[in-house]
Amino acid sequence: xxxxxxxxVIGAGVVGVATALxxxxxxxxxxxxxxxxxxxNCSFGNAGMICDTSSAMPLPSSKVVRDLPRMLMDRxxxxxxxxxxxxxxxxxxxxxxxSAGARQRLHNARVFHALLDGAVESWERxxxxxxxxxxxxxxxxxxxxxxxxxxxxxxxxxxxxxELGAELAELNGAEVRQSEPQLSDAVAAATFLPGVNxxxxxxxxxxxxxxSVVAAGGVVETATVTGIEVSDGRVRTLRTTAGERKxxxxxxxxxxxxxxxxxxxxxxxxxxxxxxxxxxxxGTDSGLRLPLIHGEQGFGMNQMDEGLRIAxxxxxxxxxxxxxxxxADILVERGRGLLxxxxxxxxxxxxxxxxxxxxxxxYLPALGEVDGLANTWFNFGHQHLGLTLAARSGEVTANxxxxxxxxxxxxxxxxxxxxx
Numbered sequence: 001x002x003x004x005x006x007x008x009v010i011g012a013g014v015v016g017v018a019t020a021l022x023x024x025x026x027x028x029x030x031x032x033x034x035x036x037x038x039x040x041n042c043s044f045g046n047a048g049m050i051c052d053t054s055s056a057m058p059l060p061s062s063k064v065v066r067d068l069p070r071m072l073m074d075r076x077x078x079x080x081x082x083x084x085x086x087x088x089x090x091x092x093x094x095x096x097x098x099s100a101g102a103r104q105r106l107h108n109a110r111v112f113h114a115l116l117d118g119a120v121e122s123w124e125r126x127x128x129x130x131x132x133x134x135x136x137x138x139x140x141x142x143x144x145x146x147x148x149x150x151x152x153x154x155x156x157x158x159x160x161x162x163e164l165g166a167e168l169a170e171l172n173g174a175e176v177r178q179s180e181p182q183l184s185d186a187v188a189a190a191t192f193l194p195g196v197n198x199x200x201x202x203x204x205x206x207x208x209x210x211x212s213v214v215a216a217g218g219v220v221e222t223a224t225v226t227g228i229e230v231s232d233g234r235v236r237t238l239r240t241t242a243g244e245r246k247x248x249x250x251x252x253x254x255x256x257x258x259x260x261x262x263x264x265x266x267x268x269x270x271x272x273x274x275x276x277x278x279x280x281x282x283g284t285d286s287g288l289r290l291p292l293i294h295g296e297q298g299f300g301m302n303q304m305d306e307g308l309r310i311a312x313x314x315x316x317x318x319x320x321x322x323x324x325x326x327x328a329d330i331l332v333e334r335g336r337g338l339l340x341x342x343x344x345x346x347x348x349x350x351x352x353x354x355x356x357x358x359x360x361x362x363y364l365p366a367l368g369e370v371d372g373l374a375n376t377w378f379n380f381g382h383q384h385l386g387l388t389l390a391a392r393s394g395e396v397t398a399n400x401x402x403x404x405x406x407x408x409x410x411x412x413x414x415x416x417x418x419x420x
Contacts, residue, residue, distance in 0.1 A: 004027045007030050009250075010252050012034030014390040019379055021218075031221060033238070048201070050199065058362065078298035080315050095361035108362055132209055140196055142292050142293075143294075144189075204305075223241050224240060230373070234373070238250075256271070257319070258380035267373075273319050273356040274316065275321075276313055280350070298313070307348075308344075310331045310332055370414065379397045396408060
């Protein structure tokens with residue numbers, strides 16, 4: 001056994017394996033358990049961006065609230081709620097609406113900024129000397145707009161981000177095309193974020209981190225957790241499809257499935273899943289040097305090692321509903337116009353995918369402990385920024401498990417904050 005004891009991490013997505021690597025480097029014996037292999041769920045298909053503090057503004061806002069009725073009616077909306085899921089979503093949605101108020105949103109942005117601060121550097125530490133380092137690029141990110149009105153409407157958020165210390169530059173269409181000549185004349189303006197990194201393959205990056213866990217002495221097991229035994233304020237045993245596992249310390253980091261695990265522990269967390277989609281044009285080189293986010297339509301484009309990926313959209317329909325791949329086609333329809341002469345070869349292989357982003361209604365993750373459980377920590381709910389925050393929240397969690405001050409006030413991130 002490691003000098004600090006044993007930690008079981010439930011979840012082999014990028015957040016789980018990054019946390020496991022931080023723990024094993026800290027002297028713990030670590031076992032990662034997941035129903036699937038490392039990176040095979042949400043970590044597989046995201047847009048690949050590792051963001052800095054410029055992403056501190058949470059999604060809930062007065063503008064989104066104003067647009068909700070239209071989103072309910074428009075199946076092609078960038079944020080769509082399936083009518084059949086609306087009753088089950090209502091408790092989550094009511095807190096979302098409360099979080100959209102200007103004062104609450106600014107408070108959440110400030111505490112989120114503190115968590116995002118250092119996220120890029122945490123990734124550099126995590127992959128230093130590993131195969132994962134070769135999969136990360138340091139080029140920045142462009143948020144592009146097709147209308148001047150859309151660019152102007154984001155000015156208030158840019159002002160808040162500047163006040164918080166984020167670095168960004170405002171560009172007109174001609175200026176952004178100087179660095180990205182493949183952008184079409186449809187792009188009217190852009191915000192350039194120089195501190196953002198990206199990966200050319202988030203799945204391979206997640207697997208590289210998992211391989212580093214194993215190389216450092218950790219274990220990654222495939223099994224489904226079916227039950228959790230708690231006594232005297234401590235988790236004692238996991239029941240899994242591979243048998244029972246005794247628990248010394250436990251980290252719950254299972255993404256969209258973390259709510260079900262919390263329920264086994266008798267803890268209510270207001271977690272839901274934002275279903276996102278992507279389309280990949282395999283073998284297609286778009287000529288893009290930077291990853292892009294469409295500031296008005298809410299999707300990303302990234303030239304990856306396997307081809308061009310167009311990813312994004314938010315669909316609220318729960319974990320278990322079947323995918324609606326028409327939403328992936330909508331992304332292609334909207335993204336094609338951003339590129340000059342984008343004509344993939346007719347023989348190009350095209351794949352579509354759907355993943356489940358774990359999201360709490362205030363768009364802050366669940367990070368830390370809850371009262372009454374002495375040996376359990378939570379690290380999930382990172383919404384669109386799971387890749388971004390994997391290394392940073394992994395370091396925070398390792399500090400907590402080791403009994404050290406993480407250097408961050410975690411009050412706003414309490415997993416049970418909506419049910420205390």
